[in-house]
Amino acid sequence: MRVEDFEVPQEADPFYPEMLDEVGGLAKPNNLALVAAAASRLEPGESYVEIGSFKGASLIAASRAWDGDVVAIDDFSMGEGSRERLEQNLARFGGHAEILEGDAFELLRGGALEGRRVGVYYYDAAHDYESQLEGLRLIEPYLAERALLIVDDSDWERVDRAIADYLAEQPRARELARLGGKDRGHPEWWEGVSIIAWSGGT
Numbered sequence: 001m002r003v004e005d006f007e008v009p010q011e012a013d014p015f016y017p018e019m020l021d022e023v024g025g026l027a028k029p030n031n032l033a034l035v036a037a038a039a040s041r042l043e044p045g046e047s048y049v050e051i052g053s054f055k056g057a058s059l060i061a062a063s064r065a066w067d068g069d070v071v072a073i074d075d076f077s078m079g080e081g082s083r084e085r086l087e088q089n090l091a092r093f094g095g096h097a098e099i100l101e102g103d104a105f106e107l108l109r110g111g112a113l114e115g116r117r118v119g120v121y122y123y124d125a126a127h128d129y130e131s132q133l134e135g136l137r138l139i140e141p142y143l144a145e146r147a148l149l150i151v152d153d154s155d156w157e158r159v160d161r162a163i164a165d166y167l168a169e170q171p172r173a174r175e176l177a178r179l180g181g182k183d184r185g186h187p188e189w190w191e192g193v194s195i196i197a198w199s200g201g202t
């Protein structure tokens, strides 16, 4: 993943609000443009992995920007979300992904991503403190030499605290940018986003 000169996109393509209107989802067009910009910088052989795909808005955005490997993990525990709906939305908007259905933590601990090199990781699932911290820790064995970790809802106190504790314990991770969301006067960034750069450091 080309992390060095990654820049947060300034303007969202009109495709994103249109698609979001149709698909529905817990995001803003800017968030979709952000994951797409990150996915577009993946390098051959790398994967985009997303935990929490719901109806597919962020997954469609990212997978349209990256022809290579894309993995969506969801247990479809949230109302209105289902595998069938996700597959239909992906097909309708020209996205693609391998969908791994189940609890993200069990799947990651069980080696579900074995053999993959994850260049972009988007975490948008359970946001309690423990899950958030585990969601960052458990992806580490699969990360590419350089990777971007994007965490949604970073305005929330428990998410913010988990990110801070993760950064404090993991010297290979450094926060590249923090985009405040609606509670910080920027509703265009939903509930806030944290962008973390990972450097395997060999």
Ligand SMILES: C[S@@+](CC[C@H](N)C(=O)[O-])C[C@H]1O[C@@H](n2cnc3c(N)ncnc32)[C@H](O)[C@@H]1O
Pocket (backbone or CB within 6 Å): 024, 025, 026, 027, 051, 052, 053, 054, 055, 056, 057, 058, 059, 073, 074, 075, 076, 077, 078, 081, 102, 103, 104, 105, 124, 125, 126
């Ligand atoms: C906020 S939604 C994701 C929104 C999506 N990224 C979008 O663009 O609209 C969170 C999703 O995480 C899933 N989820 C929550 N806890 C999970 C877990 N432990 N394992 C797998 N998926 C989980 C829910 O089923 C839900 O679909």
